[in-house]
Amino acid sequence: MRTSFTSEAELLELVAEAGRDLPGWMIAREAFLTGRDEAAVRDEIARRLSITRTALARGFKEPQRSVSGLTEGAAAKLHAQVNPPVRDELWNRALAYAVAINEVSACGGRIVAFPTAGSSGIVPGLLWAWRDEREGELSASSPRLQDAVAVAGAIGAVIAARATLSGAAGGCQAECGAAAAMGSGALAWLASGDAGRAFNAAALSLKNSLGLACDPVAGLVEVPCVKRNAFLAGNALVALTLDSAGIRSAVPFDEVVSAMKAIGDMMSPQLKESAEGGLAMTPTGLRVKAAMEAGFPDAPDS
Amino acid sequence: MSAPSLFDVVGPVMIGPSSSHTAGVARICFLARKAFGERPGKARVTFHGSLAATWRGHGSDKAALAGLLGFHPEDERLSFARELAAREGLVVEFVEDRSVVAGVHPNTLRVELEGGGRKLSITGCSIGGGAVRVENVNGFPASISGELDAVLVRHRDRPGVIAGVTGVLAEAGVNIATAASRRNQKGDEALLVVEVDGVPPGAALAAIRALPEVLAAVHLPSVVS
Numbered sequence: 001m002r003t004s005f006t007s008e009a010e011l012l013e014l015v016a017e018a019g020r021d022l023p024g025w026m027i028a029r030e031a032f033l034t035g036r037d038e039a040a041v042r043d044e045i046a047r048r049l050s051i052t053r054t055a056l057a058r059g060f061k062e063p064q065r066s067v068s069g070l071t072e073g074a075a076a077k078l079h080a081q082v083n084p085p086v087r088d089e090l091w092n093r094a095l096a097y098a099v100a101i102n103e104v105s106a107c108g109g110r111i112v113a114f115p116t117a118g119s120s121g122i123v124p125g126l127l128w129a130w131r132d133e134r135e136g137e138l139s140a141s142s143p144r145l146q147d148a149v150a151v152a153g154a155i156g157a158v159i160a161a162r163a164t165l166s167g168a169a170g171g172c173q174a175e176c177g178a179a180a181a182m183g184s185g186a187l188a189w190l191a192s193g194d195a196g197r198a199f200n201a202a203a204l205s206l207k208n209s210l211g212l213a214c215d216p217v218a219g220l221v222e223v224p225c226v227k228r229n230a231f232l233a234g235n236a237l238v239a240l241t242l243d244s245a246g247i248r249s250a251v252p253f254d255e256v257v258s259a260m261k262a263i264g265d266m267m268s269p270q271l272k273e274s275a276e277g278g279l280a281m282t283p284t285g286l287r288v289k290a291a292m293e294a295g296f297p298d299a300p301d302s
Numbered sequence: 303m304s305a306p307s308l309f310d311v312v313g314p315v316m317i318g319p320s321s322s323h324t325a326g327v328a329r330i331c332f333l334a335r336k337a338f339g340e341r342p343g344k345a346r347v348t349f350h351g352s353l354a355a356t357w358r359g360h361g362s363d364k365a366a367l368a369g370l371l372g373f374h375p376e377d378e379r380l381s382f383a384r385e386l387a388a389r390e391g392l393v394v395e396f397v398e399d400r401s402v403v404a405g406v407h408p409n410t411l412r413v414e415l416e417g418g419g420r421k422l423s424i425t426g427c428s429i430g431g432g433a434v435r436v437e438n439v440n441g442f443p444a445s446i447s448g449e450l451d452a453v454l455v456r457h458r459d460r461p462g463v464i465a466g467v468t469g470v471l472a473e474a475g476v477n478i479a480t481a482a483s484r485r486n487q488k489g490d491e492a493l494l495v496v497e498v499d500g501v502p503p504g505a506a507l508a509a510i511r512a513l514p515e516v517l518a519a520v521h522l523p524s525v526v527s
Contacts, residue, residue, distance in 0.1 A: 004304040105318030117321040156311035166430040219356040
Protein backbone atom coordinates (compact mmCIF):
# COMPACT_ATOMS: atom_id res chain seq x y z
CA MET A 1 0.00 0.00 0.00
CA ARG A 2 1.27 3.50 -0.85
CA THR A 3 0.93 5.45 2.38
CA SER A 4 3.13 8.50 1.84
CA PHE A 5 1.58 11.91 1.14
CA THR A 6 2.51 15.51 1.83
CA SER A 7 -0.51 17.39 0.45
CA GLU A 8 -4.27 17.31 0.11
CA ALA A 9 -3.80 16.85 -3.64
CA GLU A 10 -1.59 13.78 -3.21
CA LEU A 11 -3.80 12.34 -0.49
CA LEU A 12 -7.03 12.64 -2.47
CA GLU A 13 -5.32 11.08 -5.49
CA LEU A 14 -4.28 8.04 -3.40
CA VAL A 15 -7.80 7.80 -1.97
CA ALA A 16 -9.35 7.90 -5.46
CA GLU A 17 -6.89 5.30 -6.78
CA ALA A 18 -7.83 2.96 -3.96
CA GLY A 19 -11.53 3.40 -4.66
CA ARG A 20 -12.21 4.17 -0.98
CA ASP A 21 -13.64 7.24 0.69
CA LEU A 22 -11.25 9.50 2.65
CA PRO A 23 -11.86 8.13 6.18
CA GLY A 24 -11.96 4.53 4.93
CA TRP A 25 -8.59 5.01 3.26
CA MET A 26 -7.09 6.71 6.34
CA ILE A 27 -8.19 3.78 8.50
CA ALA A 28 -6.80 1.25 6.00
CA ARG A 29 -3.51 3.17 5.99
CA GLU A 30 -3.34 3.13 9.79
CA ALA A 31 -4.05 -0.60 9.80
CA PHE A 32 -1.23 -1.11 7.28
CA LEU A 33 1.26 1.13 9.15
CA THR A 34 0.63 -0.42 12.56
CA GLY A 35 0.11 -4.02 11.52
CA ARG A 36 -3.46 -4.41 12.81
CA ASP A 37 -6.76 -4.90 11.04
CA GLU A 38 -9.20 -2.08 10.28
CA ALA A 39 -11.59 -3.18 13.01
CA ALA A 40 -8.81 -2.77 15.59
CA VAL A 41 -8.04 0.73 14.28
CA ARG A 42 -11.75 1.60 14.62
CA ASP A 43 -11.75 0.19 18.16
CA GLU A 44 -8.80 2.41 19.04
CA ILE A 45 -10.56 5.47 17.55
CA ALA A 46 -13.62 4.55 19.65
CA ARG A 47 -11.46 4.26 22.77
CA ARG A 48 -9.95 7.69 22.16
CA LEU A 49 -13.39 9.21 21.48
CA SER A 50 -14.68 7.74 24.75
CA ILE A 51 -11.76 9.27 26.65
CA THR A 52 -12.71 12.70 25.29
CA ARG A 53 -16.37 12.16 26.29
CA THR A 54 -15.32 11.18 29.82
CA ALA A 55 -13.14 14.30 30.04
CA LEU A 56 -16.06 16.41 28.79
CA ALA A 57 -18.41 15.06 31.46
CA ARG A 58 -15.76 15.53 34.11
CA GLY A 59 -15.16 19.14 33.06
CA PHE A 60 -18.78 19.95 33.87
CA LYS A 61 -19.31 17.68 36.85
CA GLU A 62 -16.17 18.40 38.86
CA PRO A 63 -15.06 22.01 39.14
CA GLN A 64 -11.56 22.12 37.66
CA ARG A 65 -8.92 24.17 39.40
CA SER A 66 -5.29 24.21 38.33
CA VAL A 67 -2.23 24.51 40.57
CA SER A 68 -1.69 28.07 39.36
CA GLY A 69 -5.32 29.06 39.91
CA LEU A 70 -5.43 30.43 36.34
CA THR A 71 -7.92 27.76 35.32
CA GLU A 72 -11.08 27.75 37.37
CA GLY A 73 -14.42 26.45 36.19
CA ALA A 74 -15.02 28.44 32.98
CA ALA A 75 -16.81 25.48 31.40
CA ALA A 76 -19.25 25.23 34.29
CA LYS A 77 -20.01 28.95 33.95
CA LEU A 78 -20.67 28.60 30.22
CA HIS A 79 -22.86 25.57 30.84
CA ALA A 80 -24.85 27.31 33.56
CA GLN A 81 -25.66 30.35 31.44
CA VAL A 82 -29.46 30.42 31.14
CA ASN A 83 -29.81 33.15 28.58
CA PRO A 84 -26.79 33.14 26.27
CA PRO A 85 -26.59 36.13 23.88
CA VAL A 86 -26.08 33.90 20.84
CA ARG A 87 -29.01 31.51 20.57
CA ASP A 88 -27.60 28.62 18.56
CA GLU A 89 -27.23 25.42 20.56
CA LEU A 90 -24.53 23.89 18.35
CA TRP A 91 -22.51 27.06 18.86
CA ASN A 92 -23.06 27.23 22.62
CA ARG A 93 -22.37 23.55 23.16
CA ALA A 94 -19.20 23.60 21.05
CA LEU A 95 -17.75 26.52 23.00
CA ALA A 96 -18.58 25.03 26.41
CA TYR A 97 -17.45 21.50 25.45
CA ALA A 98 -14.12 22.71 24.07
CA VAL A 99 -13.40 24.57 27.31
CA ALA A 100 -14.60 21.67 29.51
CA ILE A 101 -12.19 19.21 27.90
CA ASN A 102 -9.30 21.65 27.88
CA GLU A 103 -9.83 22.53 31.55
CA VAL A 104 -9.53 18.86 32.42
CA SER A 105 -6.28 18.80 30.48
CA ALA A 106 -4.98 21.96 32.17
CA CYS A 107 -5.78 20.44 35.57
CA GLY A 108 -3.98 17.16 34.98
CA GLY A 109 -6.84 14.95 33.79
CA ARG A 110 -6.79 12.25 31.11
CA ILE A 111 -7.28 13.54 27.57
CA VAL A 112 -6.30 12.87 23.98
CA ALA A 113 -3.73 15.28 22.50
CA PHE A 114 -5.88 16.40 19.56
CA PRO A 115 -3.43 17.24 18.03
CA THR A 116 -1.78 18.62 21.23
CA ALA A 117 -2.77 18.93 24.89
CA GLY A 118 -3.10 22.71 24.67
CA SER A 119 -5.61 22.41 21.81
CA SER A 120 -7.22 19.19 23.03
CA GLY A 121 -10.77 20.57 23.51
CA ILE A 122 -11.45 21.89 20.03
CA VAL A 123 -11.98 18.83 17.79
CA PRO A 124 -13.75 16.62 20.37
CA GLY A 125 -15.76 19.63 21.59
CA LEU A 126 -17.03 20.19 18.05
CA LEU A 127 -17.71 16.50 17.40
CA TRP A 128 -19.65 15.94 20.62
CA ALA A 129 -21.59 19.20 20.22
CA TRP A 130 -22.59 18.05 16.72
CA ARG A 131 -23.57 14.66 18.08
CA ASP A 132 -25.66 16.08 20.94
CA GLU A 133 -27.37 18.71 18.76
CA ARG A 134 -27.70 17.05 15.38
CA GLU A 135 -27.24 13.26 15.54
CA GLY A 136 -28.08 12.02 19.02
CA GLU A 137 -27.97 8.42 17.83
CA LEU A 138 -24.19 8.56 17.27
CA SER A 139 -21.75 7.17 19.83
CA ALA A 140 -18.02 6.42 20.02
CA SER A 141 -18.75 3.04 18.43
CA SER A 142 -20.57 4.57 15.42
CA PRO A 143 -18.54 4.24 12.22
CA ARG A 144 -19.80 7.69 11.20
CA LEU A 145 -18.28 9.43 14.22
CA GLN A 146 -15.07 7.40 13.79
CA ASP A 147 -14.98 8.52 10.15
CA ALA A 148 -15.17 12.15 11.28
CA VAL A 149 -12.12 11.54 13.53
CA ALA A 150 -10.26 10.01 10.57
CA VAL A 151 -11.08 13.08 8.43
CA ALA A 152 -9.78 15.36 11.22
CA GLY A 153 -6.67 13.17 11.39
CA ALA A 154 -6.15 13.41 7.62
CA ILE A 155 -6.24 17.21 7.77
CA GLY A 156 -3.85 17.25 10.74
CA ALA A 157 -1.53 14.81 8.99
CA VAL A 158 -1.23 17.11 5.94
CA ILE A 159 -0.48 20.06 8.27
CA ALA A 160 2.19 17.98 10.07
CA ALA A 161 3.72 16.96 6.74
CA ARG A 162 3.80 20.45 5.15
CA ALA A 163 4.35 22.50 8.32
CA THR A 164 4.16 21.44 11.97
CA LEU A 165 1.75 20.71 14.82
CA SER A 166 4.09 22.10 17.49
CA GLY A 167 3.71 25.50 19.13
CA ALA A 168 7.43 25.59 19.81
CA ALA A 169 8.09 25.25 16.09
CA GLY A 170 5.18 27.17 14.56
CA GLY A 171 3.29 29.15 17.20
CA CYS A 172 -0.33 28.61 18.22
CA GLN A 173 -1.50 28.67 14.59
CA ALA A 174 0.07 25.18 14.50
CA GLU A 175 -1.82 23.98 17.60
CA CYS A 176 -5.25 25.62 18.12
CA GLY A 177 -5.24 26.86 14.52
CA ALA A 178 -4.58 23.35 13.23
CA ALA A 179 -7.18 21.89 15.61
CA ALA A 180 -9.85 24.29 14.33
CA ALA A 181 -9.00 23.36 10.73
CA MET A 182 -9.29 19.66 11.65
CA GLY A 183 -12.57 20.22 13.48
CA SER A 184 -14.19 22.34 10.76
CA GLY A 185 -13.22 19.71 8.19
CA ALA A 186 -14.63 16.89 10.33
CA LEU A 187 -17.97 18.70 10.67
CA ALA A 188 -18.02 19.61 6.96
CA TRP A 189 -17.55 15.90 6.29
CA LEU A 190 -20.46 15.02 8.60
CA ALA A 191 -22.57 17.69 6.86
CA SER A 192 -21.67 16.83 3.26
CA GLY A 193 -19.81 13.50 3.11
CA ASP A 194 -17.42 15.22 0.69
CA ALA A 195 -13.63 15.23 1.19
CA GLY A 196 -13.17 18.35 -0.96
CA ARG A 197 -15.65 20.22 1.22
CA ALA A 198 -13.81 19.07 4.35
CA PHE A 199 -10.51 20.47 3.07
CA ASN A 200 -12.25 23.66 1.89
CA ALA A 201 -13.66 24.27 5.37
CA ALA A 202 -10.21 23.51 6.82
CA ALA A 203 -8.59 26.04 4.45
CA LEU A 204 -11.14 28.71 5.40
CA SER A 205 -10.58 28.06 9.10
CA LEU A 206 -6.79 27.91 8.95
CA LYS A 207 -6.52 31.16 6.97
CA ASN A 208 -8.19 32.96 9.84
CA SER A 209 -5.73 31.75 12.47
CA LEU A 210 -2.50 32.40 10.57
CA GLY A 211 0.06 34.24 12.65
CA LEU A 212 -1.41 33.21 16.00
CA ALA A 213 1.34 33.48 18.63
CA CYS A 214 2.10 30.95 21.35
CA ASP A 215 2.83 33.22 24.34
CA PRO A 216 1.52 31.35 27.38
CA VAL A 217 1.68 33.04 30.76
CA ALA A 218 4.52 31.52 32.82
CA GLY A 219 4.87 28.85 30.14
CA LEU A 220 1.78 27.11 31.55
CA VAL A 221 -0.73 25.58 29.15
CA GLU A 222 -3.57 27.71 30.54
CA VAL A 223 -3.58 31.38 29.47
CA PRO A 224 -4.56 31.99 26.72
CA CYS A 225 -4.90 28.28 25.82
CA VAL A 226 -8.06 27.23 27.70
CA LYS A 227 -10.30 30.07 26.51
CA ARG A 228 -8.70 29.95 23.08
CA ASN A 229 -10.15 26.47 22.72
CA ALA A 230 -13.60 28.14 22.78
CA PHE A 231 -12.58 30.89 20.36
CA LEU A 232 -11.11 28.45 17.86
CA ALA A 233 -14.11 26.12 18.12
CA GLY A 234 -16.11 29.20 17.08
CA ASN A 235 -13.64 29.81 14.24
CA ALA A 236 -14.29 26.27 13.02
CA LEU A 237 -18.06 26.81 13.07
CA VAL A 238 -17.71 30.02 11.02
CA ALA A 239 -15.67 28.07 8.44
CA LEU A 240 -18.33 25.34 8.42
CA THR A 241 -21.05 27.96 7.82
CA LEU A 242 -19.12 29.56 4.95
CA ASP A 243 -18.40 26.20 3.32
CA SER A 244 -22.01 25.15 3.69
CA ALA A 245 -23.06 28.32 1.82
CA GLY A 246 -20.86 27.21 -1.08
CA ILE A 247 -18.09 29.73 -0.43
CA ARG A 248 -14.74 28.48 -1.71
CA SER A 249 -11.41 29.41 -0.14
CA ALA A 250 -9.60 31.51 -2.76
CA VAL A 251 -6.30 29.95 -1.63
CA PRO A 252 -6.36 26.13 -1.65
CA PHE A 253 -5.63 24.19 1.55
CA ASP A 254 -2.11 23.05 0.61
CA GLU A 255 -1.06 26.63 -0.09
CA VAL A 256 -2.59 27.89 3.15
CA VAL A 257 -0.57 25.29 5.08
CA SER A 258 2.62 26.35 3.27
CA ALA A 259 1.84 29.95 4.22
CA MET A 260 1.38 28.83 7.83
CA LYS A 261 4.81 27.20 7.73
CA ALA A 262 6.40 30.33 6.26
CA ILE A 263 4.80 32.53 8.91
CA GLY A 264 5.92 30.15 11.68
CA ASP A 265 9.48 30.34 10.38
CA MET A 266 9.32 34.15 10.36
CA MET A 267 7.94 34.34 13.92
CA SER A 268 10.32 35.32 16.66
CA PRO A 269 11.26 32.46 19.00
CA GLN A 270 9.86 34.68 21.76
CA LEU A 271 6.38 33.96 20.36
CA LYS A 272 6.84 30.21 20.07
CA GLU A 273 6.16 28.58 23.45
CA SER A 274 9.16 30.09 25.19
CA ALA A 275 7.10 32.31 27.54
CA GLU A 276 9.40 35.20 26.66
CA GLY A 277 7.00 37.42 24.72
CA GLY A 278 3.44 38.67 24.37
CA LEU A 279 1.05 37.78 27.19
CA ALA A 280 3.85 36.06 29.12
CA MET A 281 5.69 39.40 29.45
CA THR A 282 2.74 41.49 30.67
CA PRO A 283 2.86 42.63 34.32
CA THR A 284 0.23 39.97 35.09
CA GLY A 285 2.20 37.33 33.23
CA LEU A 286 5.38 38.19 35.12
CA ARG A 287 3.54 38.08 38.48
CA VAL A 288 2.29 34.56 37.76
CA LYS A 289 5.78 33.54 36.70
CA ALA A 290 7.25 34.85 39.98
CA ALA A 291 4.58 32.99 41.99
CA MET A 292 5.36 29.79 40.08
CA GLU A 293 9.08 30.10 40.70
CA ALA A 294 8.33 30.50 44.40
CA GLY A 295 6.47 27.17 44.21
CA PHE A 296 2.92 28.65 44.22
CA PRO A 297 2.90 29.27 47.99
CA ASP A 298 -0.78 30.33 47.83
CA ALA A 299 -1.98 27.29 45.91
CA PRO A 300 -4.01 24.52 47.54
CA ASP A 301 -2.17 21.20 47.42
CA SER A 302 -2.57 19.68 44.00
CA MET B 303 8.40 14.94 5.76
CA SER B 304 5.67 12.49 4.89
CA ALA B 305 2.38 12.60 6.78
CA PRO B 306 2.48 10.96 10.22
CA SER B 307 0.13 8.20 11.34
CA LEU B 308 -3.46 8.93 12.34
CA PHE B 309 -2.82 8.10 15.99
CA ASP B 310 0.19 10.43 16.09
CA VAL B 311 -2.12 13.29 15.11
CA VAL B 312 -5.09 12.10 17.17
CA GLY B 313 -3.06 11.26 20.26
CA PRO B 314 -1.34 10.31 22.40
CA VAL B 315 -3.78 9.56 25.17
CA MET B 316 -2.19 11.38 28.05
CA ILE B 317 -2.60 13.08 31.40
CA GLY B 318 -2.59 16.89 31.05
CA PRO B 319 -1.62 19.64 31.07
CA SER B 320 1.28 19.55 28.63
CA SER B 321 2.31 17.04 26.01
CA SER B 322 5.93 18.14 26.30
CA HIS B 323 6.21 18.90 30.04
CA THR B 324 3.93 16.15 31.37
CA ALA B 325 3.50 13.32 28.85
CA GLY B 326 7.11 13.54 27.62
CA VAL B 327 8.53 13.52 31.15
CA ALA B 328 6.31 10.57 32.13
CA ARG B 329 7.52 8.64 29.09
CA ILE B 330 11.23 9.23 29.73
CA CYS B 331 10.91 8.25 33.40
CA PHE B 332 8.82 5.19 32.48
CA LEU B 333 11.60 4.10 30.10
CA ALA B 334 14.20 4.73 32.83
CA ARG B 335 12.26 2.55 35.31
CA LYS B 336 11.91 -0.24 32.75
CA ALA B 337 15.59 -0.01 31.88
CA PHE B 338 16.47 -0.24 35.58
CA GLY B 339 14.09 -3.17 35.97
CA GLU B 340 12.91 -2.57 39.55
CA ARG B 341 11.97 0.15 41.99
CA PRO B 342 15.13 2.16 42.66
CA GLY B 343 16.28 2.72 46.24
CA LYS B 344 17.47 6.20 45.41
CA ALA B 345 16.47 8.47 42.54
CA ARG B 346 17.31 11.91 41.30
CA VAL B 347 15.66 13.77 38.41
CA THR B 348 17.32 16.88 37.04
CA PHE B 349 15.20 19.25 34.97
CA HIS B 350 17.05 21.41 32.46
CA GLY B 351 16.08 24.51 30.46
CA SER B 352 12.37 25.15 30.00
CA LEU B 353 11.53 22.21 32.27
CA ALA B 354 13.60 23.72 35.08
CA ALA B 355 11.64 26.96 34.77
CA THR B 356 8.12 25.53 34.60
CA TRP B 357 8.08 22.02 36.12
CA ARG B 358 6.02 23.03 39.17
CA GLY B 359 3.21 24.53 37.14
CA HIS B 360 3.07 21.55 34.81
CA GLY B 361 3.24 18.90 37.53
CA SER B 362 6.31 17.46 35.81
CA ASP B 363 7.35 16.00 39.18
CA LYS B 364 4.13 13.94 39.34
CA ALA B 365 4.76 12.79 35.77
CA ALA B 366 8.32 11.75 36.73
CA LEU B 367 7.12 9.90 39.85
CA ALA B 368 4.44 8.08 37.85
CA GLY B 369 7.03 6.96 35.32
CA LEU B 370 9.42 5.83 38.05
CA LEU B 371 6.57 3.89 39.70
CA GLY B 372 6.29 2.05 36.37
CA PHE B 373 2.92 3.55 35.38
CA HIS B 374 2.30 3.70 31.65
CA PRO B 375 2.19 7.35 30.50
CA GLU B 376 -1.58 7.26 29.95
CA ASP B 377 -2.29 5.80 33.42
CA GLU B 378 -4.60 8.08 35.41
CA ARG B 379 -2.80 7.23 38.63
CA LEU B 380 -0.32 9.89 37.44
CA SER B 381 -2.56 12.44 39.21
CA PHE B 382 -1.92 10.76 42.57
CA ALA B 383 1.71 9.86 41.93
CA ARG B 384 3.00 11.92 44.86
CA GLU B 385 0.81 10.04 47.35
CA LEU B 386 1.49 6.65 45.73
CA ALA B 387 5.26 7.25 45.66
CA ALA B 388 5.18 8.18 49.36
CA ARG B 389 3.24 5.01 50.14
CA GLU B 390 5.75 2.89 48.21
CA GLY B 391 8.66 4.64 49.88
CA LEU B 392 9.96 5.97 46.58
CA VAL B 393 11.83 9.18 47.35
CA VAL B 394 12.99 11.26 44.41
CA GLU B 395 15.20 14.30 44.63
CA PHE B 396 14.24 16.95 42.06
CA VAL B 397 17.00 19.28 40.87
CA GLU B 398 16.71 22.36 38.65
CA ASP B 399 19.52 23.21 36.29
CA ARG B 400 18.66 26.45 34.56
CA SER B 401 21.87 26.77 32.61
CA VAL B 402 21.21 26.79 28.88
CA VAL B 403 23.61 24.60 26.97
CA ALA B 404 24.06 25.15 23.25
CA GLY B 405 23.04 22.14 21.20
CA VAL B 406 20.98 20.68 24.05
CA HIS B 407 17.20 20.54 23.58
CA PRO B 408 15.40 23.04 25.87
CA ASN B 409 13.24 20.26 27.35
CA THR B 410 15.88 17.85 28.64
CA LEU B 411 15.93 15.80 31.84
CA ARG B 412 18.42 13.46 33.47
CA VAL B 413 17.25 10.51 35.52
CA GLU B 414 19.71 8.84 37.93
CA LEU B 415 18.63 5.64 39.67
CA GLU B 416 20.43 3.55 42.28
CA GLY B 417 19.63 0.32 44.07
CA GLY B 418 20.84 -3.23 44.62
CA GLY B 419 24.41 -2.12 43.98
CA ARG B 420 23.49 -0.91 40.50
CA LYS B 421 23.34 2.56 38.99
CA LEU B 422 21.56 3.86 35.91
CA SER B 423 21.73 7.29 34.36
CA ILE B 424 19.47 8.23 31.47
CA THR B 425 19.26 11.55 29.65
CA GLY B 426 16.26 12.23 27.48
CA CYS B 427 14.50 15.11 25.81
CA SER B 428 10.84 15.81 25.27
CA ILE B 429 10.75 16.94 21.67
CA GLY B 430 7.08 17.96 21.30
CA GLY B 431 3.58 16.49 21.25
CA GLY B 432 4.61 13.90 23.84
CA ALA B 433 7.35 12.49 21.62
CA VAL B 434 10.65 11.75 23.37
CA ARG B 435 14.20 10.77 22.56
CA VAL B 436 16.48 9.05 25.07
CA GLU B 437 19.90 10.33 24.10
CA ASN B 438 22.21 8.78 26.64
CA VAL B 439 22.21 5.60 28.73
CA ASN B 440 24.99 5.29 31.33
CA GLY B 441 27.28 7.47 29.25
CA PHE B 442 26.58 5.65 26.00
CA PRO B 443 25.02 7.83 23.28
CA ALA B 444 21.66 6.43 22.16
CA SER B 445 18.56 7.41 20.22
CA ILE B 446 15.47 5.69 21.64
CA SER B 447 12.00 7.06 20.85
CA GLY B 448 9.94 4.56 22.81
CA GLU B 449 7.62 4.23 19.80
CA LEU B 450 8.69 0.61 19.37
CA ASP B 451 9.57 -2.08 21.87
CA ALA B 452 13.31 -2.31 22.36
CA VAL B 453 15.93 -4.62 23.83
CA LEU B 454 18.90 -3.03 25.58
CA VAL B 455 21.98 -5.22 25.81
CA ARG B 456 25.03 -4.26 27.83
CA HIS B 457 27.94 -6.39 26.72
CA ARG B 458 31.71 -6.64 26.43
CA ASP B 459 33.06 -5.34 23.15
CA ARG B 460 34.01 -8.72 21.62
CA PRO B 461 33.48 -10.27 18.18
CA GLY B 462 30.18 -12.04 17.57
CA VAL B 463 28.07 -10.58 20.38
CA ILE B 464 25.81 -8.56 18.08
CA ALA B 465 25.42 -11.54 15.76
CA GLY B 466 24.49 -13.67 18.76
CA VAL B 467 21.77 -11.21 19.84
CA THR B 468 20.30 -10.79 16.37
CA GLY B 469 20.46 -14.57 15.92
CA VAL B 470 18.36 -15.15 19.05
CA LEU B 471 15.81 -12.58 17.89
CA ALA B 472 15.67 -14.08 14.40
CA GLU B 473 15.07 -17.53 15.84
CA ALA B 474 12.24 -16.14 17.98
CA GLY B 475 10.65 -14.64 14.83
CA VAL B 476 11.18 -11.09 16.07
CA ASN B 477 11.67 -8.51 13.32
CA ILE B 478 14.41 -5.94 13.98
CA ALA B 479 13.40 -2.40 13.01
CA THR B 480 16.62 -0.63 14.01
CA ALA B 481 19.85 -1.62 15.74
CA ALA B 482 22.67 0.58 17.04
CA SER B 483 25.71 -0.27 19.09
CA ARG B 484 28.03 2.11 20.92
CA ARG B 485 31.14 1.31 22.93
CA ASN B 486 33.10 3.55 25.24
CA GLN B 487 36.46 2.25 24.09
CA LYS B 488 37.76 -0.67 22.07
CA GLY B 489 37.49 -3.97 23.90
CA ASP B 490 35.67 -2.43 26.83
CA GLU B 491 31.92 -2.23 27.43
CA ALA B 492 29.30 -1.54 24.78
CA LEU B 493 25.57 -0.88 24.65
CA LEU B 494 23.43 -2.41 21.93
CA VAL B 495 19.94 -0.97 21.37
CA VAL B 496 17.66 -3.08 19.18
CA GLU B 497 14.19 -1.72 18.34
CA VAL B 498 11.79 -4.49 17.32
CA ASP B 499 8.25 -4.94 15.97
CA GLY B 500 6.02 -6.36 18.70
CA VAL B 501 6.87 -7.63 22.17
CA PRO B 502 9.95 -9.88 22.32
CA PRO B 503 9.20 -13.15 24.17
CA GLY B 504 10.68 -13.60 27.64
CA ALA B 505 12.50 -16.74 26.49
CA ALA B 506 14.40 -14.68 23.90
CA LEU B 507 15.45 -12.22 26.60
CA ALA B 508 16.67 -15.10 28.76
CA ALA B 509 18.60 -16.57 25.80
CA ILE B 510 20.26 -13.21 25.16
CA ARG B 511 21.27 -12.93 28.83
CA ALA B 512 22.83 -16.40 28.59
CA LEU B 513 25.04 -15.43 25.61
CA PRO B 514 28.77 -15.17 26.30
CA GLU B 515 30.05 -11.63 26.94
CA VAL B 516 26.52 -10.32 27.63
CA LEU B 517 26.42 -8.48 30.97
CA ALA B 518 22.72 -7.54 31.07
CA ALA B 519 19.69 -7.38 28.82
CA VAL B 520 16.36 -5.66 29.43
CA HIS B 521 13.15 -5.21 27.50
CA LEU B 522 11.94 -1.61 27.09
CA PRO B 523 8.23 -1.70 26.28
CA SER B 524 6.76 0.80 23.86
CA VAL B 525 5.34 3.95 25.46
CA VAL B 526 2.65 4.07 22.77
CA SER B 527 -0.67 2.36 23.44
